[in-house]
Amino acid sequence: MKFPGAGEVLETQPSSVGYQQYASGLGAEENGPSEWAPFSTQLEWEVARWAKLRGPSSTALSELLQINGLSRALGLSFSNSEELNKIIDKKLPNGLPQFVREEVEIAGEKYEFYHRDILECIRALYGDPEIAEFLVHAPEEHYTGPDKKCRIFSEMNSGKWWWTRQKELKRKFPGVTIIPVIFSSDKTRVVLFGSKTAYPVYMTIGNIPKDIRRKPSRRTHVLVGYLPTTQLPHVSSTASRRRMVANLFHHCFSRILEPLKHVGETGVEMTSGNGATRQTLPLFACFVGDYPEQVLVSGCKTGECPKCDIDRKELGDIDTQSSYRDLQKVLDVLATFDRDPAGYSAACSKVGIKPIVHPFWETLPYSDVYLSLTPDVLHQLYQGVMKHLVAWVTTAFNKRDLDARCRCLPPNFNIRSFTKGITSLSRLTGKEHADMCRILLGLIVDMDLPGGASPVRLIRSTRALLDFLYLAQYPVHTSETLQLLRQSLRDFHANKHIFVELGIREDFNLPKLHSLTHYVDSIELFRTTDNYNTEYTERLHIDLAKDAYRATNHRDEYAQMTVWLERKEKILRHQSYLEWRLRKNTTIVPVLQPRMEFNGVLTLTKSPSKPAVDLDEIVTEYRAVFFHQALRRYLVVLNHSGPQLTRNQVERAILFMKLPFTSVAVYHKLKFTKPADSGRTKNLTLDAIYVRPERQSKKGLTIPARFDTALVNMGSGGDTGVEGYRIGQIRVIFSLPGGEAQGSPEHLAYVEWFSDFTAPENDHGMHKLKRSAQDGGSVASIVPVSSIRRSAHLFPKFGQAVPEDWTSENVLEKCSVFYLNQFSDRNMYFIL
Secondary structure, three states: OEOOOOOOEEEEOHHHOHHHHHHHHHOOOOOOOOOOOOOOOHHHHHHHHHHHHHOOOHHHHHHHHOOOOHHHHHOOOOOOHHHHHHHHHHHOOOOOOOOEEEEEEEOOEEEEEEEOOHHHHHHHHHOOOOOOOOOOOOOEOEEOOOOOOOEEEOOHHHOHHHHHHHHHOOOOOOOOEEEEEEEEEOOEEOOOOOOOEEOEEEEEEOOOOHHHHOOHHHOOOEEEEEOOOOOOOOOOOHHHHHHHHHHHHHHHHHHHHHHHHHHHHHOEEEEOOOOEEEEEEEEEEEEEOOHHHHHHHHOOOOOOOOOEOOOHHHOOOOOOOOOEOOHHHHHHHHOOOOOOHHHHHHHHHHOOOOOOOOOOOOOOOOOOHHHHEOOOHHHHHHHHHHHHHHHHHHHHOOHHHHHHHHHOOOOEOOEOOOOOOOOOOOOOOHHHHHHHHHHHHHHHOOOOOHHHOOOHHHHHHHHHHHHHHHHHOOOOEEHHHHHHHHHHHHHHHHHOHHHHHOOOOOOOOOHHHHHHHHHHHHHHHHOOHHHOOHHHHHHHHHHHHHHHHHOOOOOOHHHHHHHHHHHHHHHHHHHHHHHHHHHOOOOOOOOOOOOOOOOOEEEOOOOOOEEEEEHHHHHHHOOOOOHHHHHHHHHHHHHOOOOOOOHHHHHHHHHOOOOOOOEEEEEOEEEEEEOOOOOOOOOEEEEEEEEEOOEEOOOOOEEOOEEOEEEEEOOOOOOOOOOOEEEEEEEEEEEOOHHHOOOOOOOEEEEEEEOOOOOOOOOOOOOEEEEOEEOOEEOEEEEEHHHEEEEEEEEEOOOOOOOOOOOOOOHHHHOOEEEEEOOOOHHHHHHO
């Protein structure tokens, strides 16, 4: 249900916006000599693009073009980087506003910072013709059924914040389009060695769907400023220095956001890339940052919750009642600074904030900074709670046994191989903690605690936090899944005391653990966590801070960095314009839908890994012991055109059947890929299944055989749940000779089956599996490759000690009992 009247179009003038307007700024013609304007030829444009996006330093480019006759031979109008820069600076239109340099004086020292006009940045994003068809202009409410009992949460415009603001402003601004502005800031090192840092501030808008926002190639995040990074070393008092650093941050941020204070009260007309003009209201909606940034923005003290008023000694208690910090009380205190500077510090302390002078959010209309601080999956979960959990678990159990289990886990595309274990690793990244979370439960599921203590509560608490981690990252939530998110956190708190009994923790008063209590509220307000993930801005650091710094001579670097970025943005915008010229006569229907699955396309190589493998070799090299019988059974059923054969009839027909061929084409890898988009030149591999025998590397080393396990649809499997599915180990992927493949799928797989699914076990929630056996051998059959849903990772049931002869390569053969790993990746968790 769409909010009535919101997003009203005032007028439409498609010919005066977007690429048409850009073309008029270039003086480009539909056809003719200026088609590549301001460059004379396509070759000159290609050289310029390479030089600014992929090329060497400016000095190296100039030296290259100074080679006698090179510039003339290529027909270039520039002979060095300086001349190329003049073309870009003077002849390519500006898309985003230029950076402005300002100086701030504090404690007798002057510091510079660079920023852009935030309103013009918003206008540029809103008017981008590449995303015009995808923009959302009104809040909506989505439900799973007509009874409207179960609400769906996905895109930002379906959140309560947008709907509430639209309702609040309905009388004053009828038909207005709210533009939720999302900010993010974080210091980052720009050198590999040393301490040189940059402090970028990024901005995007919630009108852009999250699937577009999270792709760096779509350039929907704008760098709006570089804040000063100084720690004021000339100030001797530590307390004074901290207050000054905080005030410096808020002063500079206030300068960046100053245009929003006026237009947030009056509104401003903006035109989207398709020419539709609307009355808009840009409002500060979200701030994305790690815990130190949230503390700095909110003004609270380190160790406290930036969002609510809970006492720091009760952070670990889920049942303690707390409420969001009272913004109005805080604003009333902030207003007393000019009247009573002497008593200001004490007044701030009473409302639970530091004595900040005019924080940037003080005068922003229709905004509440304490609601705007969003969950941070990377730092709060992976680098926070899960980091603690891994440390607690590795302390509770025998480290040697844990590492031995790590080394014996079977390989899988989504599972990292920790060949040296996990207990001795240090200085881990978020990616490494994510890799550990995929295997953590399987490592401890049947281990005993020292002293004979029961591990049940530890296993339950581990399972609960893993459930929370994976549920929190759902790209689409419902009222039901949010209830599961709440329950998983309660399950952890109900079992967490085991860590106190083991002497690992004294309490759980951790701000990052407490932050999990705010996830459901934030998802209801601003929608799913992939709307505001710091992983995206961490990626932006590479393009907009680190690469920019490396392009300078490291003296007065910010002046050079901003110019380098402006030129790069101009080149990228011109590239988009030229691509539009090529496709403007083609009708393209935009499709963008929220995805719960990874939507991988099953692919095999065009040519088989081995075009002809003898059937007997398949039995020996691929360990497909019953391949002959399974293949005969498959062909008997395939070629039978009458009534369905009974099992006895099939087995009798097999006895008298002679295979009409002696070899088949074999494939060693099955992939699930995501098609390339504008930001990638190659398809993205989301999952893969390896089926290959032992072989020798080019260096003469023996590479062990690998036969992965997979989740196979038996014909009635649905999108979720295990009903209709079975786990099997893929031994061979092959295709029949041409004459024998009539009526058969092109690609087939020989599968050795595991037992049918039963109910998951209570404490850890995983399905127990055994190899299916019949007459002393494996149960095997041949299935179409298209029935393979995805790879599946199995945890061996190790028992009290890992057998010495078990390895990662042979554990699937040596072990008899397994648990299905539903944490191998988010898609597998969703399915199960």
